[in-house]
Amino acid sequence: MFMGEYNHTVDSKGRLIIPAKFREELGESFVVTRGMDGCLSIYSHEAWKKFEEKLSTLPLVNKQARTFTRFFVSGATNCELDKQGRILVPATLREYAGLVKDVVLAGNLDRIEVWSKERWTEHIDFTDMDTIAQGLQDMGSFI
Helix, strand or coil, X not given: CECCEEEEEECCCCEEECCHHHHHHHCCXXXXXXXXXXXXXXXXXXXHHHHHHHHHCCCCCCHHHHXXXXXXXXXXXXXXXXCCCEEECCHHHHHHHCCCCEEEEEEEXXXXXXXXXXXXXXXXXXXCHHHHHHHHHHCCCCC
């Protein structure tokens, strides 16, 4: 399980340091792809396999299901750590997530989200958790 929040930078060559705590869980290679809300998602190969299995159950005849699957799978790439614990984030993924310099790596259970610092600040608002919790309760969640 991934948890915690770390601030790092993407260098001029597109390399990003993966925090040591995350590297322990990920192993030497893993999958990076587009994530929801304009971030990137990093999955261990085990978690990616489970995610792929869920995607493969979506009905092929449903256009939204095809688009949803395409969004994640077409953007996916295998990454390997270099000796300094960095990965090279492909230019297309850096562009999608707006990764230029300052980034936030946030653990989110089975994956790591990689956000530009700017988007993280814009999108992540923990000030109204009561309303969010109520909405989850209304959906039949455990909260």
